[in-house]
Amino acid sequence: MKSTRQITEAGLFAGILVIFIVGSFYIPVIGTALYFLAPLPMIVLSIRNTPVNVVVAAIVGSLLSSLLVSFMVGLSMGTLALCIGLPMGLAIKRFESPLKAMAIGALGALVALILSLGMMNFIMGISLDQTIDEMFSFSKDFQAEMDQTIESYSASLSAEQQARIKSALGDSAKSMDNMMEMVKLLVPASLFLMSAMFAAINYLFSIPVLKRLKIAHRPLGSFKNFSYPLHMAYGSAGMLFGAYVLGKVGVVDMTTAMLNFIYLFVMVFYIQGLAVGYFFLRRSMAKGISITILVAVSLFGLINYIALIGFMDVILDVRRLQPKKR
DSSP: OHHHHHHHHHHHHHHHHHHHHHHHHHSTTHHHHHHHTTTHHHHHHHHHSOHHHHHHHHHHHHHHHHHHSOHHHHHHHHHHHHHHHHHHHHHHHTTOOHHHHHHHHHHHHHHHHHHHHHHIIIIIOOOHHHHHHHHHHHHHHHHHHHHHHHHHHGGGSOHHHHHHHHHHHHHHHHHHHHHHHHHHHTHHHHHHHHHHHHHHHHHHHHHHHHHHTTOOOOOOOOGGGOOOOHHHHHHHHHHHHHHHHHHHTTSSOHHHHHHHHHHHHHHHHHHHHHHHHHHHHTTTSOHHHHHHHHHHHHHTTOHHHHHHHHHHHHHHOHHHHSOOOO
């Protein structure tokens, strides 16, 4: 009887996964949210059912959705849902800490993204470099049309003014090429961050669903108390030093390695820095004002400084030293 109920439940969640995948393909705006939340049904199913049924549900959902969208979309999103949903759901079921559950989900997301890129290259013959080139092709075409328009209007200007315009257009084209090369260099770090984003989004959205279904789980806690473990700081510093040493001895390209590790370092500890800022702002300000200030500070280009504050807080635990507000 229990086995029948579990199989029926797995079939139901496979249908929900199909709705998420098909909706992400056809529904504008909302489809983007459905794309990022595709692992959510598998997270809930992993907590309520057996791992075997979760795998079967993900495969069935992926194959059925492939009939309604495209084979590549159905396969890649099904892989993503399974690789994030199953390990994260099991971590929540075992009452692991939220940070550990998200880290496990991020690792699964990274595996799924690498598999999806590999399948795209194998089945469709499209590499990641080609995908990035296509992303920038529209911008380049638009820029070329703008350059031609500006040059046609500059015919009536003096030779000196025409030279300045051509120099500016050349700098603009060079900046576009530099940006494209930078994106290609930061692909490894971007995959890690995208994986972490997938895991964090699905974990945060799974909490209200679990509450609604009355499924036991560890509470997330307030963001102002968020903190990485101490070994995170030492590990990050060690990886930066290791990348520098490996680059010096010629094992890896130093520029690529350092750019990726620095980018990861800043983005990871930026979250901790925001938590520190939110902690101190909330002692004297309302929630909305505190969030507005943090967003404004970030938009002013101070993300690196916020990340440095976050790194120092992991080591010193400044918030613990503050007297409690009476």
